[in-house]
Every structure is written in structure tokens, then in C-alpha cells.
Amino acid sequence: MSTSLSQDIAPLLPYLRRYARALAGSQKSGDAYVRACLQALVSDQSIIDTDGGIKIGLYRLFHVLWNATVVPAAEADGTSSIFEQTAQHRLSTMAPESRQTLLLSTLEGFTIPETARIIDRNEDEVGQLIKDAIAEIDRQTKTEVLIIEDEPLISMDLTQIVESQGHSVTQVARTASEAIAAAKTKTPGLVLADIQLADGSSGIDAVKEILSNMTVPVIFITSFPERLLTGERPEPTFLITKPFNPNTVKAGISQALFFSGSDAVAA
Template structure:
């Protein structure tokens, strides 16, 4: 890539990785697709159409490569999480393009016209694809959610969002210790976590301790996504930036539960 194109693409990569991970259901698989996209660009810069801006061009190129299955799904080698093991099973129940459209228009914040450009569909088709995705995900089994958040107003918003989707809230924790205790008292089916908590403790540390005891999908909701999207491991598969759009949180919850283990969903 030329220096100028590289410079324009570099700040977009953390968010492209976020999109790829949410789409694939794992950091490993998502990052593999992003690497393939970059390798294709290095080989031939003319494959990216920047007439509508570099960001739209980059996501459009990624969309083409994803649909072409340039990178094979991650093999189950005994170390793959329960979320990845069930991803392909659940993908079979939903058109991939519907999920792509939902993520682009909510998690990534593209407008309806921009999403239509990226997936090369009409705006009417994009609207229908989003509706189809939401309808399919809503058929997933409901679960209980642990919220780790120290701001009361934000906690209230998250509770309302969670309950509007038909889920329940097990607890709202303001500190890492409270979150760990709440998870031990009642195992959640999903965790929504901030990274900076009331007593100076870390939501990241709380999540690490919780995941050491149980397998549960986690969505980080933070004002500082760059602290988590560093390109280093481990990084979250699901990450939402504050201030958030309620529809973005709803889409994130739906995506996280989409990849949740079948056995865990049934038990939640």
C-alpha cells in the first residue's frame, strides 16, 4: 500500500477487527479475515474503491473477501471455545448477509446509504435484511445478564435495554469484587462490563476472574475502546463505545448470544 493509503487505513483497523470478530464470533477467526484483507491490498491497491471514502472502501473490500470465503473457518482443535464450536450451527439458521447488515448499521454505525454501498444492495433491501436479522436473533433463548457498571444512569439504561429484549438482570455490580461475588452467587448467561469502576477497580480484572470460573459471553461497554483494541491478545470479541446508541447495545447482545453455547443457552 502507498504511504498515504496506509496512513488512512491504520486508524480504521481496530474497528474493522471489532467488526470481523463480531461477525466471525472469535478474535482468531476475525483477525484472520482482516489479515487477508490487508494482504490483498498490499498485493493490489486497485482492488479498493475509495470513491465514497477510504472507510467505506475498506469495509466493502472486507465484505467481498468474507463472502468469497478467502479464509477458512477456524478448525476445532480442542482449544476452541464453546462459542466458536456452535457458531457454524447457528450461522446456518441465518443468512450471513443479514448479520453483516445488522452489524454494519448498528455496531459500526454506518448509515443506511453507506451500508447499502458496502454490501452492494438497495436501501430497501438493507432495511429488510436488518429486520430479518433481528427477527432471527430474537428467536434465540433468553438469558440472565450481569451488568458491571458504576454509573447509575447508565446502569438504568442498560437494565431497560436488557429487559426490553426479554432478558433478565441478575445483578448490577459497581466494583470488581461485587461483580465476582454476583457471578458466583448466580451464574449469568451474559456479562455487560465497563472497564473503569467506582472504587478504581477494573472491569477487565473482574471479567478475567469470572471467566476463570465459567464460560460466558462478555460485552465490554467503555468510553475508551482504544485501551482494549490494541492488536494485542487478549482482546474482546464484543466491544461497544460510550456514549452508546441503544440499538447498538441490542445488536451487541443479540450477536453475543448468537455465539453462545447451545448447552449454556438452554441452562440459562
């Protein structure tokens, strides 16, 4: 491999390993696929197509070799967190191409045109594969959702979004005290929380109290993201800014539940 190509690829390898591990189900198997990809590239660097950029070319090459190469699957090596193990179990039940497409478009952040180029499909096909993958996630992760939101129209929108994905709403809480009481009465499988609530109380405080008694994924949906993105405290994994696109909320719910280590609560 030429020095310049090697230098271009080196910073991309941690991301390719991340993708490969998610796809293969373990660090050992994923790294074996990446090594196979690099060995092929060392033998003949003309096999990489860089017309769409070096990153897309590298993932495209990996995709070709993934479909053509059999690397023995590894047993769990004890290095994955419960969240990673849960995600791997759910990924393993998906059709292979839906799994690849979902990971490329979410975990790796490729656009639909970029993903289409990587897996050699057209954009409509990629869009359908993503929809199929999200539908499968929704089927696996149906749960009961606690909504903490004081604006009636917004809470109605969120309820409709939640129910359209096959989940159910345990309660819509307008204040921190209502939210805490609701969670104690009925353990939710997911919490959607605003920050500024009806009586001046804080959705952040409500979530903190809820999480002190249970483990549950939380998505903050707020007009004030800067209040959470301060760098002064552990920051939320899932944060959606108002006004929101319903599809963004749907994707956030799917991802939060997909990587949740706790069992979903039956709807």
C-alpha cells in the same frame, strides 16, 4: 480473466471465502461456491458489474450464482471451532435472505446501500431483513445478563436495553467484589462490564476472575477504551465506547450471544 481484473480480485478472495463459508456452513462447501464464482468469471468477465466498485461487484456476482447454483452441502470437517459451529447452527435456522443480509452487513461490513446493491433489494427491505435476522438471534439466545456498572443512570439504560431484547438481568454490580460474588451465585449467560468502578476497583480484574471459573461472553462498555486496546494483553472481541448508542449495544449483545459457544441461560 484479464490480468488487471485478476489483480483487483485477488486481495478480496480471502474475504469472499470467509463469507461463503459462513453462508454455506462449512469450509468445503463455501470454497466450492467461490470456485464456481471464479470459474464463471473466467469464462466471461463481462458478467461482473463494477459500477459500484470491484468488491461490491464481486459479492453481487457471488450472490447471483449462490441463488442459481446448487453445490452439495458438506459434512462438518472438524476445522470449525465450537463458536463457529454454534453460529452456523443458528444461521441455518434463519430465512436465507435474512442470513445473507446479516452476514453482509456485520461480518463483511457493507453499508445498507451497499448490501442493497449486492442482493438487489431496496434499502428499506435490507433494513427490515436485518431487523428480522437480529430478532431471530434474540429469540434463539435469550439469556441472563450480569451488568457491572457503578453509574445508576447508565446501569438503568443498560437494563432497559437488555430487557427490551427479551433477556433478564441477574444483578447490577457496582464493584469488582460484587460482580465476582454475583457470578458465583448465578452463572450469567453474558457480562456487560465497565472498567472503572465505584470503589476504585477494576472491571477488568472482575472479568478476569469471572472467566477463570466459567466461559461466558463479555462486552466491555467504557469511556476508556485505550485501557483495553494496548496490544499488551489479549484484547476483548466486543468493546463499546461511552457515550453509547442503544442500537450499538443491542447489536453487540446479539453478536456476542450469537457466536457464544456456551448454551444460553434460560431467562
